[in-house]
Amino acid sequence: MYPRAAVMPLDRHAAGARVGPYEVLRFLAEGGMGAVYEARDTRDDRRVALKVLVSAATQAVDRFEREARLTLALDHPHIVKLHAWARDGDGAYMAMELLHGRSLAARLTEGPVAPAEAVRIAAEVCDALEHAHARRVVHRDLTPANIFLTDSPGAPVKVLDFGIARVVGEAAFTRTGTFLGTLRYVAPEQVTSAATVDARADLWTLGVVLFECLTGHRAFDAEHHAAVLLKITAGEIPDAATLHPGLPRDLLDVLRATLVRDRDARIAANRRDFEARHDRARLLMAHGQWTAAMDELLEILMRDKAWSDELARKTFIAILEIIEPPKVKVADGQIPPVDPVVATYRRRLSSVVLS
Secondary structure: OOOHHHHOOOOOOOOOOEEOOEEEEEEEEEOOOEEEEEEEEOOOOOEEEEEEEOOOOHHHHHHHHHHHHHHHHOOOOOEOOEEEEEEEOOEEEEEEEOOOEEEHHHHHOOOOOOHHHHHHHHHHHHHHHHHHHOOOEEOOOOOHHHEEEEOOOOOOEEEOOOOOOEEOOOOOOOOOOOOOOOHHHOOHHHHHOHHHOOHHHHHHHHHHHHHHHHHOOOOOOOOOHHHHHHHHHOOOOOOHHHHOOOOOHHHHHHHHHHOOOOOOHHHHHHHHHHHHHHHHHHHHHHOOOHHHHHHHHHHHHHHHOOOOHHHHHHHHHHHHHHHOOOOOOOOOOOOOOOOHHHHHHHHHHHHHHHO
C-alpha cells in the first residue's frame, strides 16, 4: 500500500512527489473532489492523469471510491478510461488515461460550434450515455467542462467525471431535499425530485449543452442562483432559432425534443428513431436480410431498456413476430426449418431480455 501522507492534497508544484507507484510530473487541473496531475507509472513508464482526493472527510472518500468503481465498470471509447484506483485510510487516488486536447468548455470560449461539429460531438456523447444507461448509470453532471475534445487521430470525444453519477434502483447517496449537478445544466427533475432522477435527466442536459454549442449562449442563465432555478423549472424554454436563425430545421427539432420538462414526453424524438428502426428492419426482412434486420431490432431493445419498459416490450413482441419461421410451404409440403442465423439471434435476444 502507498504511504497515507502521499495521497493527501499535493502542492501545485509537487513535481517528483510519489503517490503509490506514480511519480507526479506536473499539475493539470483541480475540481470539486480532486486535483489532477500528469504522472508517470514507475512500473511501465506509462503517462497517466492522476486524480488525487483533496478532502479526507469520510463522505468524500466514499464518494471518490464510488466514482472509481462506476468508471471502472464503464468500458467505452467515448468514456475516459480508468486504469487503477486505490484507497488507504484517509487518502485515495485514480489513475486514468492521459488525454490531450481541451474541454468543450474551453472551446466554447471562442464562440458557437459549427452545426456539423456540434452534431458529431453530441452523437459521440450519446454513444457514451447509451453505454452508461444500459448499465443503469446516470451521469447527472454532463456539462461542457466534463466533455473533452481530444486531439488524437479521429478526435474522439470523451465524457469525464462520474463523481455524482447515480445507479438507477440503488439508494440515494445524498440527503433528501438536496440536488446534485452544475446549476445551469441540471434537469428540472434534479431540482424537484432528485431521488427519482433517471437517464432522461442526461438527455435534458445534453440538450442544454447542444443549445450552447449551437448558439454560443447558455440556455438557462441569470445573475442569481434562484433565478436560474426558476428558469429551469418554470420559465420559458429558450428557442435556439431566435439566436441562430440559420440552424437546420431537423437539428432544431431534436434540440426542442430534449428540452421538454415532462420527462415522459422528452423521449419523443427517441421513439421516432425506434419506429424508424422498426420500419428498416421489416424492409430488410422482406428482402431476406435476416442478420441486418435483427441487428436493427436488437439495437432498439438494448438502447431502450434504459428509457422505457413499454417500448422495450413492444420491440420484443415485434421481434418475436418477425423471427417466427416463415409460413411458406416448399415443394414437398413441409414448412422450412428455422434458419440457423435466426436461432442464433433468438439466443442473443433471450440473453438481452433476461439480463
